[in-house]
Amino acid sequence: MNAPGQLAALRSMMLKEVRQTVRDPRLAVMLVVGPLLQLTLLGFAVNLDIEHVPTVVADQDRSAESRAMVREITAGDAFDLAFATPDAEHAMAAVTHGEAPVALILPRGLAEDLDSGKATALQVLVDGGEPNRAVIAQNALSAYAIGHSLQLARQRLSARAAALERAPRLPTTTVVPRVFYNPTLDSQIYFVPGVAATLLMTIILAVTAMGIAREKEVGTLEQVLVTPIAPSILVLGKSLPYAGLGLLDLALVITAGAVVFDVPLRGPLSLLALGGVLYLLSTVGLGLLVGTLARTQQQAFMIAFMVILPAIILSGFMTPVANMPPWLQPFTAFDPMRHFVEILRAVLLKGATFTDIAPQLTALAGIGTVLFASAIRSLHRSLA
C-alpha cells in the first residue's frame, strides 16, 4: 500500500479508537471523571500537614497555672482536646488503646515547683505508630515548653530588674525561616504535581495496554493484521488518540489543581506541554509494551499494576529520592514519573525555564524513545 493509503489507514484507525472510546461509557468515565475525582480525593487525603491532633490531658495539679498551660496548648491548630481526666493511668490507656495519639500529663505540684524555681517536666505519651505525626507532636510540645520557660524567665528577670531599677536583659537566639515557593508549607501544593503524574501514568498506561490486549482477546487484531497496514502505522493509530486524551487530562488536572488547591502556575505553559508530551511518549510506550506482552485484558491489567506501583514509589512523589537507600537511588533515573514530577514541581511552583529542566526533559525523551521502540519491536515479533 502506498503512503497516502497508509495515512488514510492511520486516520481511520484513530477514528475507530475514538469511536470505541466514546461508546464505552466505562472508558469515558475512566478518562474524564476519574482524574478529577481522584485528584480531589488524593489531594485532600494525601496531606502531610499535621494539625488538630486529638490529645488527652491529665491535669493532676489542678492549679491556675496548669489550667492556663492546657488552655494555651490546645488553643492553637496543633492540638485538640480529646478529653480531660484526672487519672494519669486513664490517659495512658487512651494512647495504648488508640483512642488518642497523644496524652499530656501535668504532674502534681507543677505550679508549686515553678513558683519555687525548680525544674519541672510535662509528661507526653505519643503513639509512634505514625512516626510523622509523633515527631511533629513532640516538636510542637517542645517548642511550647521552651517558649513557656523563656516567658517565665523573662518575668522573673523583669521583676528583679525592676527591684534594682535596671532594664532587664535576656539574650536569646531564634530562627526566622523564609520558605521559598511554598511559603505556608502547604503539602497539597507539593503533592498535586505528584498526583497529576501518577494519574496520567495510571490512566494512559491502563487504557493503552487494554486497548491492544482487547483486540487480541476479542480476535479483531487477527483481522487487522491480514490487512496491508504497516505495523508502525497500526501502533501510531492506537496510541495517538490516547496521547491526545492524556494531554487533555493533564490540562484538566492542572486546572483543577489551581482551582481546588490553589496550586500556582509560575512557569510557561509551553514547557508543561513539552514535558507532558515527552512523559506521554513513555506512558503510551509502556502501555503498548504491556499490551503486546499480555494475552488478555486481565493480564494487561495485572502487568500494568505491577509496573505502576514501583514507578510511583521510585518517583520521589511520596518520599524524596534523597531519602532512599543509596543503592536504590540510581534506579529512580529510569522512572519517567520521577522526571515528570520534577518538571511539574519546577514549572508550577518555581517558574523554571527550559534550561532549568533540560536534564529531566532529556531523560524523559530518552526513556520514551526506548519504550516506544521496544513496543513496536515487540509487536513486530508477536506477529512473526
Place this chain on the structure above:
Amino acid sequence: MLRLRRRAAEPEPEPTADLALEARDLERAFGDNRAVAGLSLALRPGELYGLVGPDGAGKTTTIRLLTGLITPDAGVAFIAGRRVAPGSSETLEALGYMPQQYSLYGDLSVHENLWFFGKLFGLSGHAMRERRDRLLEVTRLARFGDRRASALSGGMYKKLALACALLHQPRVLLLDEPTNGVDPVSRRELWDLLHEFLHEGMAIIVATPYMDEASRCQRVGLMHRGRLLAEGRPDELVRAFEHETLLLHTDDRDALEEDLASHDEVLAVSPHGSAVRVVVRAGAAEAFRRTLPEAIRLEAVAPDFEDVFLARVRDAETASGVGGPRG
C-alpha cells in the same frame, strides 16, 4: 530484526505459473505438537477447495500459515504468485481471510466495520461505496447498516465478516469454518454466495469439519494430524473407495456398537437411524458376517463421503501404530 538465514546460497523458490495459491511442504510445530507436517496445496483461479478434517487436524494452522500470521518452520507458500511472508503487503492485498472466531468490532456498526476494513486495504471514496453497497446487497445486510455488529445474529455476523474480507476484491479467499454456529438457512446462503464469487475467478479454501459441506467443493483434501490423507474430487474419492459399507439392523444398537468396537476388520462405526453403519475392510465382509448373531440383518449400501473420511483416518492411524478410538 535479526534473523539467521540458513541456506542463503540456495536460490529463492519460484511460484508455479497460473496458480492462485500454492503451498509446498509446509511444516509448523507448536512445542511437541506438529500441527502441520509437510502439507502441499495448489489452487487455480476459480477453484473451491475444501480442507476437511476433525478438530485439531491442523486446518486453522494451515490457513494462518497461508495468511502469514504465523511463519512456517519449513516450506513456502505463494499467494497470487508472491511469496507469503509476515506483513508482506503484496500477498495481503491479494488475500481475503475470515477467521473462525469473532474478528469484527462489536461496538462498531455494519457500515463502520466495512468502512474501517476498506480503509485499511487502501480503498477510498467511490470504489469503497460501490463495493460496500454491492456486498450489502448480496449478503442482504443493507437494511442493517446502522446496527452494531454485536447485535447481529450468528448468520448475519458471518455474512458481514465475509463482506469485510471481500471488500478489496481478493484473488484468494481463506475461510476458516465459516458456517460454525450458523443456522441451516444462512449456511445455504453463505455457500450460494461463495459460488457466485467463484465465477469471478476467485480461488477459495474452506476449512470445515462438516462432511456434507465437503461435497459442495470442487476438490477436497482430507486432513488428519497435519497431513493430507487423500485429495481429489469428492465423487471420485467415493468411487475409488475400496472398502465396503454395510447397514446393520438390530434391536439393541448400543450393545452392537460396543461389540463392533473390538473388531479389527471394522474401520468405521456410526449410528444411522435405528441401524448401525459400518465400514468393513475390503474382502473381509464375508468373514465379518459370520461373526455376527443371526438376529442382525445386513444390508450393503453405497459408501458416502463420511465413510471415506472415517476409514481413511482409521487406515492412517493403523499405519502409524496409533490406537485411538475406533469409529
